[in-house]
Amino acid sequence: MTIALSARRESQTAQRGRPNWLARAVQFLPIVPALLFLLAFFIVPVGDILQGGLVDADGHFGFAQFVRIAHTPVYAKVLWITFAISFLTAALSILLGYPVAYMLSRMSARVRERWLLWIMLPFWTSYIVKTYAWMLLLSKTGVLSTIALSLGLVHETNGVIPSLTGVLIGMVHSMLPLAVMTMLPVMRGIDDRLAQAAETLGAARSTSFFTVFLPLSSPGVAAAGLLVFITSLGFFIVPSLLGSPKESMIAQLVISSVLELFDMHFAGALSTVLLCCSIVIFLVYDRMVGLSSLTGEPTERSRGSRAQGLKLAVLMAAGRFFAPLMMRRNAQSGPAARAASPLGLYTIVILVVLVAPVLSVIPYAFTKAEFIAFPPHLFSLKWFGRFMTSPVWRSAVIRSFEVGLGTALLSLALGFGATLTMTRMSARASKPVFALLVAPLIVPRIVVAVGLLYLFSRFGLTGTNLGLVIGHTVLAIPYVVVTLAAGFQRFDWRLDDAARVMGASPLRRITSIVLPLLMASVTAAFLFAFLVSFDDLTIAIFVSGGINSTLPKQMWDDIQLAITPTLAAVSTTLVIMIALVVAFSSWLKRRAR
Template sequence: MTTLSYASRVSGKERPRRSLIARALRFWPIVPALVFLAVFFLVPVGEILQGGLFDANGRFGLAQFGRIAETPVYAKVLWTTFSIALTTAALSVILGYPVAYLLSRMPGRSRERWLLWIVLPFWTSYLVKTYAWMLLLSRTGVLATLGNSLGLGSHPGVAVPSLTGVLIGMVHAMLPLAVMTMLPVMRGIDTRYAQAAETLGADRGVSFLTVFVPLSAPGVAAAGLLVFITSLGFFIVPALLGTPAQTMIAQLVISSVLETFDMRFAGALSTVLLLCSIVIFFAYDRIVGLSSLTGEIAERARGSLLRSWAFGALFMIGRLIPQRKRGKASGMRAPRFGALHAYTLVVLAALVAPVLSVIPYAFTRADYIAFPPRLFSLRWFSTFAASPVWRSAVLRSFEVGIGTAVLSLALGFGATLALTRMRQRASKPLFALLVAPLIVPRIVIAIGLLYLLARLGLTGTNAGLIVGHTVLAIPYVVVTLAAGLRQFDWRLDDAARIMGASAPKRVATILIPLIAPSVTAALLFAFLVSFDDLTIAIFVSGGINTTLPKQMWDDIQLAVTPTLAAVSTTLVALIALIVWVSSFLKREPH
């Protein structure tokens, strides 16, 4: 009896201990990602916050912030930055909502085909898109030339540089992001809600306004958040398409670092951006919830929205719509080709056409850019390929891009896998940390990394660039894999575990093959994030041997040349190839 009692007590002590160890082992894959972000994201951003609190003599104070508040020029730049970012977010969401709605109602195969034309401009380099608008909107560009030839005259307000040009360029860059953020939430809306509303007497317009619109609000909020935060850190578009009156904060930060070498003031400017981003981020989380970034509609958000005054207002507006003769409940099927399809085609054409408009200039025989281009010659591709500077930039971009893709996928896969096994109370703050680099403006991350990597001796090295780009890529990897793991049937993993398969073997033989499309997409997204980045490259690449975006940035500020058109055309072809491969691999299991 005594022996049995002792044994049971020992067993009782060992079981919780083993259970605790087993639980810890299940969560260890997230540790490398957390350590990486703590060292290369939290520490640099924390230094930015700290750096703005000291003056040039190292004394603690708010003098840097007082300088921002008291100088009218800086106050105007702050106002310009926030107004342009807010306008961009509003226009992107308004223009993109009908497109996302139509795509959400389409069958899977049709939706994938339409999405290709959104993904292509989405992943095309900001520099290429801005270069395209420079060619289209300049006073001697395509639109001005066609307007003069048709007797319509030119419109100085539209030509670049101008505020209109900045807004056109930024909305063109951000509209695909808005559509792709709203789409997963819209796809998650159960069409039976609309069918129930129509069964109870509401026509399609009423059911759309009173059911679909409130339920899609988390996606709208997520799209507005990401577009607004991303736009706050823009400097390419306003620098190339705007006048000094459209100067944004990121341009001041770059000027403070590279021209006046005033690192503390750059830190104070970055802190203002960071604090605004944090406030918006937490407000968004309180109202909607972070889960909507992966396409989920939080129950809290759904319930609060359906009980809000907005629901009642939309219902009243819906009741004012003339009622049609009601038949069977139609649900929310995509309508036949009509106004919505026509609108979506116009939007897609507006997204793709500027990107493709660069291609003819790459084949011009002239030594300069002029419309119409004098075709046909391959000399500018030869110039691009023969230049040791361009070749070195391309090679370095590929090396850094591949390194970034591998590292960010390794860190992000383990982190996402661990998150799926956690309770919501633990997973929510960790998920917030993993996607935080997506929320913080890139210019803030870049300045912080400049401080840290300089002390570590990594500025100007591929390792430094890979570290910086991995910080930016991890959120894309985590969000992409989280969406894929949400569709995974974990009963298959349980069955393999019962049969005796170890955790690594289950991951290698069951999990990865079944979510291969998401893994491939995450890998490609990480590569493209690195390949397209200019912000980190400006501060970290160093020296003459730089990356392709940095080399394009240096050249485009000097002159708009046919060589840049050849480089841009090559990049468009590369992006199109990657998008096609991603789409092909995604269809392969079917």
Template sequence: MTDTSPRPWRPSPLWLAVPGFVLLVVFFAFPVARLLVLSVQDAQTGGFSLASFARITTTDVYIRVLGITFKIAGYTAIFSLLLGYPLAYWLARMPDAVRGRLLLFVMVPFWTSYLVKTFAFMLLLGRTGVINDLLLGTGIVSQPLPLINNEFGVMVGMVHAMVPLAVMTMLPVMTGIDRRLVQAAQTLGASPVHAFWLVYFKLSLPGVAAAGLLVFISSLGFFIVPAFLGGRRETMLAQLIIAQVQELLNWSFAGALAAMMLLAALVSCWVYDRVFGLSTVTGQGSDGKEASGRLRLAGLALLHGLASVCALIAMPVNRLFGPRAGRAMLPAVSWAVIAFLVAPTLIVIPIAFTSSQFLEFPPPGFSLRWFETYFSSPLWVQATVRSFLVAGATAAAATVIGGLAALALARGNSRWNGAIFAFFLAPMIVPRIVIAVGLFYLFAQIGLVATDLGLVIGHTVLAIPFTLVTIAAVLKSYDTRLDQAAATLGANRLRTLFLITVPLVKGGLIAAFLFAFITSFDELTIAIFVSGGVKTTLPKQMWDDMILQLNPTLAAVSVVVFAIVTVLLLVAERVRRSP
């Protein structure tokens, strides 16, 4: 006799993603969409109007700023790939243990605040900075070089900020390439140069394109580096948006500028998805998409040309210097890139202990007076305490929400998994300045401007993609048969989650918590708008002081921020890699 009784209803694992989905809809998708609607509204009547877009396209100043923004973002992507690829390739060849230690030289600069890094370059590249003092002192130049307040300063600062992102995006793809394929190509008669370009480089292209995509989109929303290292000719789109909102309260025009930036980001994502698939952005490998037809033939022809040119260059180099010099070139270039990433921030450390009232290198004497100034200032202490509290709350919320979403995607086999994953990653794709302005408009209407809750919500939106990716990576190696065994022994899903799953993935959870904490602790874009000038965080206070005057107190604050981020990052990496 067949049992026709209905089976008990079991909720889909995708329900675990509902809290994060709702949060992102309300505090990410809706504010961004509302900002785009404002761009086509008349400020006086509220009716439909394209006047803001017409103003952009008919005013030389705005057209020039658009061109500068796209040019600098494009150059930043190109130079970040040129510097980042050799380093990522070198790291991918290392044993896992060695790679993990060397990767810290990339991770620490990546998570270090943009403000700290920009401040370091102001000390290095300024008219009376370290480099000019060195060149003048050695007699190499007779007058200071213009290394700052121009396009060169902006490019140096932005490439320095984006190279770690490029390396961390390319590295997972490179480590997944089977190096025996290159050896097989050489066995079949290909030269080492041709084997690299036509096999290894071709297989690493999804990672290269993903790195270029993320760097380009991130660079579109930059405003810290051009504000301090550039001049008026290097004004970028994000700076115009900030001015339109904070100084003129012209929401319609700010929305139009944001729409232009968002359109560029979405078009870039669409092109990348059509060629490679968006999943490779997180290092998950290709979606099986591959360019075909004329594009693929043109790409192969280009790779053949690059291989031939490199082979011609390699032959005389090997004859002159020998094969050993050729093998030493990759480590030398990689260490040079690491020095470029690490050295600028380290310059700030001795300056923070100077006895002088001015920013001098080397310091004339040792003193703790600037740390005493920092710790005795109620303004700095309050900003620091608020940053810790907001970062702690953000990390807790983002870890729970991102962890539930990662679990939902790992357990569910729905056709909606890809769309949900892309939606949760969207705050990492959409320029932060667009999210910040949209949230500011929403929070102004519901009374969350100048509140800690508003800061926590905004920072949580930005941190969710990092926690999702971190926890999802841990769940990939999780054996689901352990859950089945627990269920067989009578445990329900809730007990299984807390007694089996969570303890086994706690390393990933702690790492995700710390990454979210760092994301919030260093965040400035949301704080500029949502803090309202009242609930000042540490990065916001640094921003305000850097605009007014550079002083050794800022160096002391930079050292504190750098030390906190470095310690948290070391703990996160140690926990994440522990069994």
């Protein structure tokens, strides 16, 4: 449809006497600012990392930094731990999230929206807030240890952290919503009649599931696994706060090299190793699955009988694992019946596990005590007062809001033009452009942060709000593009054609037709970009400077010194803000529908 509309526009332009090549050039102009922005602040910084890693301590080009990494066993061990933890996080997130995504995909749109609210709340809640919550729950004097001791389940409170178990709990809790949100669109696109046809032909319910539904949903599973794995490679908050030195990940070494050792070249070499490993994984993923699965398109490539047999074996094994949970799809069964099913009860348990830790920090914000203890001694508002009246915290909040608003406006302007242009491209041309626009989402964030530090240090942007806005915009553009692309898919382009026939200019059509009808998607993209900026810690650590911090950076500095009720008050404020943003976004979607 998009190609047909594009051809129609070109023919109409040619009839007016304008050269065809000029019409095409004008159509592609809105995407140019986004491409130039990513070229300057994403591709060039990543190139700087590759170059910086080839410079030794004396300023000479060579492989000395990489030789140092190869000949130091601790770095190889950290790299192995990073990949092992990332793989376990991706596997557990998919195993736990697949039934939830399946359950949500079988619901009506209205009921699904209500359930998604409880997934979006922990999804957009700050990583540092979620990690702080798990510190309160899993520590030696935390909630779980205290309850277990009082019930006589244990004789002494050892706590779960610091340990590998604590790291995996924190990381899976953070990544599980991402896995569900990635798999859900693919599952929603699977036609129910295919499974019904298999059952009509005599297939059992479980056989129908893992021979029909599971293979068709495999692109979503693969995309979720890739995004969770690569995102986990750049984690440092969770392993730093919930793990021991045995669970150190490579991102922690990068931060230590920059902030403690002041060795930028070695940090660049470490980032290069992480980037190259990510590229290799990405190429293997493309070889086995195909990059188009990231957009939810179930494409099958001919990989040979051996690869297909392996894939079928994996799908059948996973299908046998999930089949007992899968309820019979009955068009007459209502939400109550679904919730009472084994799959519905499992989904409720998962949602409780996702939301409860986030909400568990709230009582500590109202404690009277000067320290964190369970149960909290209620009721006092003094910690909110200290948070609001502290010049340090107030400055961090103001700076985060300023940078967040600037990021949301800039990323929305760049992303809207890019997405609008992609709707006028052919499918073959739009896929590589889409891949470039979402590339910051699938490159470890620590790599982007180090690259921007290289770039900004040369132009004096380190420690400035402008530098933070630029860095956060690089991270926010993928979210804006994905959100707007979903809105453009539902847009009726015949309205735009009608306005064109009536003589409306392109700018007039955008302001009077496109933007009003896509206002829900535009507002959601704006809010998501704001939250990406407001929540970011990685870019802030390298770019914000040491004088004025953002709110996540200030929380990070404080939480490493002590776990105080003030942090609980800050976390509670952030949770309330996220809940309001998610509820407002959901209200906009319902109103647009």
